[in-house]
Amino acid sequence: MEQFLGFAIPGIPYGCTYALFAVGLILTYQATGVFNFAFAAQAYTSAFIFSILTLNEHWPVWLAFFVSVVLLAPAIGLAFDYFLFRRIPNTNSMAKVVTGISLLVGIPSLLTVIFTNQPFYNVPSILFNPNDVYFHLFGLQDVPINGIFLSTVIVTAVVLVAMVVLMRYTSLGLKMRGAVESRRLVQLDGINADRVVASAWAISSLLAGLAGVLLAPQFAQLQPENYITLMVTAIAAAAWGVLRSMPTAALVAIGLGIVELTAEGYLPTGGILYDSVLPVLPMIVLVAALLFVPGMRSLDDTKDPLASVDPPTPPTAAASRAPTMDKIIRVAFYVLLVAFAVSMLTWMPRTWEGVFNQGIAFSVIFLSITLITGMGGQLSLAQATLAGIGAFTAGQLASHFGLSLLVGGIVGAALAAGVAVILALVSLRLKGLGLALMTLAAALVFDQAVFSRTAVNGGQSGLTLKSKWAGLGIFNPNGHALFVVGVAVLVVVTLAILQIRKGTIGHYLGAMRGSETAAAGIGINLTWQRVMIFALSGAVAGIGGTIYSLFQTNVNANSFNAELSLVFVVVVVTTGVSTVEGAIQAGIGLTVIEQLVTYLPGRFGGNSLVFVLFAFGALTYASHPEGVLEFQKRTWTTRFDRLFFTKGSPPGLAAARDGGPSPGTALPATGVGPHE
Amino acid sequence: MSEVPGVVPDPSSGSIRGRTPTGLLGDPAPLLMVRGVSKYFGGIQAVREVTFVVERGECVGLVGPNGAGKTTLFNCICGQLRAESGAVEFAGIDLGRMPTYKRARLGIGRTYQRIEVFPDMTVREHLLVAEQARRGEGRLWKDLCNLSRPSSDERGRVEDVLELIGITDIAGTPVSALGLGLCRLVELGRALVGEPQLLMADEPSSGLDVHETAELATVLRTLQKERGMAVLLVEHDLGMVGECVDRTIVMDLGQVIAEGTFDEVMGDPEVRHAYLGTTT
Numbered sequence: 001m002e003q004f005l006g007f008a009i010p011g012i013p014y015g016c017t018y019a020l021f022a023v024g025l026i027l028t029y030q031a032t033g034v035f036n037f038a039f040a041a042q043a044y045t046s047a048f049i050f051s052i053l054t055l056n057e058h059w060p061v062w063l064a065f066f067v068s069v070v071l072l073a074p075a076i077g078l079a080f081d082y083f084l085f086r087r088i089p090n091t092n093s094m095a096k097v098v099t100g101i102s103l104l105v106g107i108p109s110l111l112t113v114i115f116t117n118q119p120f121y122n123v124p125s126i127l128f129n130p131n132d133v134y135f136h137l138f139g140l141q142d143v144p145i146n147g148i149f150l151s152t153v154i155v156t157a158v159v160l161v162a163m164v165v166l167m168r169y170t171s172l173g174l175k176m177r178g179a180v181e182s183r184r185l186v187q188l189d190g191i192n193a194d195r196v197v198a199s200a201w202a203i204s205s206l207l208a209g210l211a212g213v214l215l216a217p218q219f220a221q222l223q224p225e226n227y228i229t230l231m232v233t234a235i236a237a238a239a240w241g242v243l244r245s246m247p248t249a250a251l252v253a254i255g256l257g258i259v260e261l262t263a264e265g266y267l268p269t270g271g272i273l274y275d276s277v278l279p280v281l282p283m284i285v286l287v288a289a290l291l292f293v294p295g296m297r298s299l300d301d302t303k304d305p306l307a308s309v310d311p312p313t314p315p316t317a318a319a320s321r322a323p324t325m326d327k328i329i330r331v332a333f334y335v336l337l338v339a340f341a342v343s344m345l346t347w348m349p350r351t352w353e354g355v356f357n358q359g360i361a362f363s364v365i366f367l368s369i370t371l372i373t374g375m376g377g378q379l380s381l382a383q384a385t386l387a388g389i390g391a392f393t394a395g396q397l398a399s400h401f402g403l404s405l406l407v408g409g410i411v412g413a414a415l416a417a418g419v420a421v422i423l424a425l426v427s428l429r430l431k432g433l434g435l436a437l438m439t440l441a442a443a444l445v446f447d448q449a450v451f452s453r454t455a456v457n458g459g460q461s462g463l464t465l466k467s468k469w470a471g472l473g474i475f476n477p478n479g480h481a482l483f484v485v486g487v488a489v490l491v492v493v494t495l496a497i498l499q500i501r502k503g504t505i506g507h508y509l510g511a512m513r514g515s516e517t518a519a520a521g522i523g524i525n526l527t528w529q530r531v532m533i534f535a536l537s538g539a540v541a542g543i544g545g546t547i548y549s550l551f552q553t554n555v556n557a558n559s560f561n562a563e564l565s566l567v568f569v570v571v572v573v574t575t576g577v578s579t580v581e582g583a584i585q586a587g588i589g590l591t592v593i594e595q596l597v598t599y600l601p602g603r604f605g606g607n608s609l610v611f612v613l614f615a616f617g618a619l620t621y622a623s624h625p626e627g628v629l630e631f632q633k634r635t636w637t638t639r640f641d642r643l644f645f646t647k648g649s650p651p652g653l654a655a656a657r658d659g660g661p662s663p664g665t666a667l668p669a670t671g672v673g674p675h676e
Numbered sequence: 677m678s679e680v681p682g683v684v685p686d687p688s689s690g691s692i693r694g695r696t697p698t699g700l701l702g703d704p705a706p707l708l709m710v711r712g713v714s715k716y717f718g719g720i721q722a723v724r725e726v727t728f729v730v731e732r733g734e735c736v737g738l739v740g741p742n743g744a745g746k747t748t749l750f751n752c753i754c755g756q757l758r759a760e761s762g763a764v765e766f767a768g769i770d771l772g773r774m775p776t777y778k779r780a781r782l783g784i785g786r787t788y789q790r791i792e793v794f795p796d797m798t799v800r801e802h803l804l805v806a807e808q809a810r811r812g813e814g815r816l817w818k819d820l821c822n823l824s825r826p827s828s829d830e831r832g833r834v835e836d837v838l839e840l841i842g843i844t845d846i847a848g849t850p851v852s853a854l855g856l857g858l859c860r861l862v863e864l865g866r867a868l869v870g871e872p873q874l875l876m877a878d879e880p881s882s883g884l885d886v887h888e889t890a891e892l893a894t895v896l897r898t899l900q901k902e903r904g905m906a907v908l909l910v911e912h913d914l915g916m917v918g919e920c921v922d923r924t925i926v927m928d929l930g931q932v933i934a935e936g937t938f939d940e941v942m943g944d945p946e947v948r949h950a951y952l953g954t955t956t
Contacts, residue, residue: 496820503819507797507805514794521754521792522866523780523809532816 006142007265008258013149015257016156017215019250021234022241023156023163024207029243030167031176031200034085035433037100040227041107042205043212046073048111050213051120051222065126069209077205081198086183087623093299093432094379098621101381102570105563106615108224113605113612123216127151130217148218155214159207160250166203167246176200228563232444235437236286242295256285279448283441290430290438297429321637325644344483354478354551355595356588360486361551363587365544366572367493367580368537373569374578375501376533377513379436381565382423382443383541388560389416389446390542391549392456398469399458405469406485409546413539420538424531431516443562451557462556470550477551486547493540494580500536509533567611574617576627585629590614705768707732707874707906708753713762715748715930722748724930725762730874735900735907737921737938739914741950745930746910747789750878753908754786755779767873781810785872787863789879789910793851799862800847803834803869810870837869841895856883864892868899874906875899881913893919914942926950 021039028036036042046068053064080103088095128134128147137143167173175196178186183193212227219226233256241249260281267274277284290296321329344353365387372380393412397403403411427438451457458464467475474481500506508529511519520526549555571590576582593610605612617628624631706729715723723745730736738746751757753764755776764771766782780786794802807830808814818824826834838844841861846854851862860883867875877896881889893916899905911917917924918938926934926941928950934941941947 499822500816500819503822503824504805504808504814505816505819505824507801508809508814510796510801511794511805511809514796515792517756518788518792518794518863518866519809520756520776521780521786521788522806523777523812523870524805524814525775525777527775529814 002142003265004262005138007262009137009143010149011258011261012254013152013257014261015254016152017211017218017230018233018237018253018257020152020156020159020207020211020214021231022237022249022253023160023246024204024211025231025234025238026241026243026246026249027163027167027207028200028204029238031173031180031204032081032085032197033180034096035100035243036204037097037231038080038103038107039204039208040231041104041224042073042076042208043215044108044222044224044227045076045111045212046209047123047212047216047222047227048115048120051123051216052115052118054124055120056118061124061126065213069206069213073205073209073212074202077201077203077208078198080205081201084619085201086194086197092625094373094377095621095625097379097433097436098569098573099619101566102573102615102618102621104228105567105570106612106619109605109608109611109615112608116603116605120216120222121220123219123222125151125217126213127155151214155210156250159210160246163207164246172196172199232286232440233282236282236289239286239289239296239437240293242293243299244295252285256282276449276453280445283445283448286437286441287426290434290441291426296434299433322641325637325641341487345480350478352595353480353483355591357477357479357482357486358548358551359588359591360483360490361544361548361587362590363544363584364486364490364493364547365541366568366583366586367490367497368541368544369568369572370577370580370583371497371500371540372533372537373572374582375497375506375509376530376537377509378530378533379432379569380423380439380534380537381436381562381569382439382446383537383568384560384565385443385446385451385562386416386420386538386541387545387548388451388555388557389419389538389545391545391555391560392451392463393542394546395458395463395465395549395555396456398465399463402469404471405465405546405550406471408469409543412546413542416542416545417535417539420534420541421531423538424534428527428530440562440565443565447557447561451560457557458555462554462558465549465553465555474550475553477553482550485550489543489547490584493543494584497540497580505529505532567614570618571614573621574614574628576630578626579630582627582630706730706765707734707767708908709763709765710749710753711763711765713749713752713759713764715745715752715757715759722930723752723759726927726930726932727762728925728932728935730906730908732873732906733900733904734923735896735909735921737917737924738908738910738927739912739917739924739941740927740933743929744927744950746927747878748930749927750786750876750908750910753779753876754784777809780870781812783870783873784876785867785870785874786876787860787867787878787880789882791856791859791863793859793862795850795852798848798850799843799854799865800834800838802851802862802866803837804830806866807834807869810872833871834869837865840868840898841865842891857885857888860884861892864895871903872905874908876908876910878910879912880909881911881916889913889916892916896920918942 021043024039025036028034028039049072050064050068053059053067054061057064059067084099084103085096088099125147128150130147130151133144133146134150135145137145167176175186175191175193176199178189178191179193179196179200183197186193186196215227215230216222234253237249237253237256240252241247260278263278263281264274267278344356348356365383368383368386369380372378372383390409390412393415394403394405394408397408397411398405423439423442427435430438465475469475474485476482508519508524511522511524512526512529516526545560548559552559572583572586575586575589590610593613594607597604597606597609600606600609620628620631626634708730710729711727713723713726714721726745726749728736738749740746748757752759753771755771755774755778758773766779766784769782771779794805797805804826808824808826813824815824835844838847841864843858843861843865846858851859854862860880864877864880867877875896880896881892884892896907896909897920900907907920909917909920921938924934924936924938924941925932926944926947928946933950934944934947936944
């Protein structure tokens, strides 16, 4: 018994840290309708500033706490609300998730860019000294109660009670619950909904800051990954509370902490349970909640009664330009393409040839996001994982059987498609946020339990590929042959996607994006379409993963982890998720910017600057869901259109050229806002 | 409840499962048979033991105050909700646990109380996609080989429907640029393009002005007479109901309280009580 308590009781403070995060996530979701993926980044920000002020500037702890938590944390929340989430329609769950992920990726990178990559160790505690043992529970020597235990348990209890009282028994809580349904509708009742929601953001952000600073002393070194890992477990707990019940979430969180520590104590180290199952326990709990808690399937069912006042998605640049201009742009595109190919094969410096080869590999992976998100309307956070499945399969087949990497890549693509199909079948009833969480859980499971195994990854440094497995002379990252093969794959995949998009399946997917209810009502088999788009997306990601590993001459788990899946989504959303050129621009753009950043002095943050650029670009998703580049293209197309081709007539209305009313014909009254 | 002809016997008197789908073989079995359908939402019984039939080529009005369970019943018939008990038979086929898309392909077309359109599409694309979906088109290899373009027949049928409901002039317009009334017509066209045997219209006149409502009633009548299409019409505009329907079913609090001709049910004290809260 003493041994059991010795394992289980230390799990309580771990559970409380999960609970603190879970309560914060639920508060934000309950009060604002946003599942705040950026919560971990907010916590890290406060902890980071607190560490600078205490460790570098030697401020007193209370003053550093006041600045980093009481002042800064709510200010960040208010900025989130004012500049971002206030502008996203309630019903646009995709935009809310993407914005949160962008902040999660972008904020830690921004801190690195601003303050450079400073390591912080032994961050001071705001309450009790973490190293002091205050007493032994039940008088047992194996159950010491130290400062970390006391701090987390006390703060969690106080926060939980305060938040439950706020939401259930106060007028502000009632208004928050009303505003989450429809901010605009509540305003019609005379409530200043903006102020109510801003209050919610300030309080939840204060909670994030408090959690960040409170937990900082627990980590040997302060790193954003610490908080992201914590958040994943907290999400699992929050899911069992259906993102509504704080007490349930807190109980599940504490239970998880106890089970983790107890299992860790009893399980033999080095066994499969210890190595592969224990690390994914929170993901298993999350998947179970998504599958078996009915409320998690209907998270996005809320419909804002005033949703019809939102403007429609604007047409793409390609759909809105004049035929003459369209012809000129097409010709220019082909000329540039040929010039690019000739340059790559003749005078392009080897370094830049490698940059573009890597960009082409990324482009193929990113096209899988175009398929599943742009065309299928489903947000998957596991695309890097699917790419990894393709790459590891090809690498292992080559390593064990000497199979050509290109052939192995096709097998890998099939396997990635198979995994994607399983993912689609498991998450058939999920959409929006639920699907995003399911795919994120799958990605983390592969990270912790599959890609981390030596039998798969070939050891610490990854699976090193050999030139004899590649053939065709493509085993050279900066070589012409890899470029030719990469471009050939890219062209085939692009043409296939374009054909699908303009074909029947493309139209079915368009119908499903608009209304699944009506799509089923006209005879579309939603299950089949969804499974098919997942399979196609998985296959394309798998192929892209193999091409990328050829570029790297190595298959490494770090190249295909869950965090990269998030980055991939952010990058593609920035350029344009609904068009194939968006994915290609994202792939090439990412590598070109990465290369350009290497020419800058190190103080600009290196790769962190790249993440910042794309993450903050993705923040415009709410106002420009077609992507920043696509928006700029459309804007400039319209300007040129007006200037040279359609003088005097209103720009853009592709419908008019597609058999609709001619320019000037009055359309029926719509109540719809302007397109731009 | 009023005694009316056409009401099927009590559901407990015999199962319709196992019956030969004689409707498809020319048997004069009713087109739609709803028997003892019930649907609960938690503790609320939204639909209680509802039983009725719709004959081929018949226009039946389904009316009742808000919350009567009309749309829930529609959803149970279309398969968007699963009834807790009872059976739905279409053209002699027990729909059982058949998914929505298969019911649609059998020949059930539907419009929605709350507009359900595809904002990325033009009006014409709405009808084309419905035309292809109803016939189960959509093979990946066809798309990849560029063989899935709509045939001239399909385009022709779409143009016919556009003309029938008078929206040819906006065929190329994205629906996101249309107002509520026109969106309702697009929904109607989308439902009609597959030439369904049964059209289930859920408050189709909502959002239309008096003139448009009258035109819609004419279209429904034309469809019924010229194409032999049965119509099940949920509508609050009782004037339109009176003009269109052959028979009216009145629901209140989840159950059928009256059935008969429009004039008969409107004179029923129970119906007056349901609508007005008084029997006088």
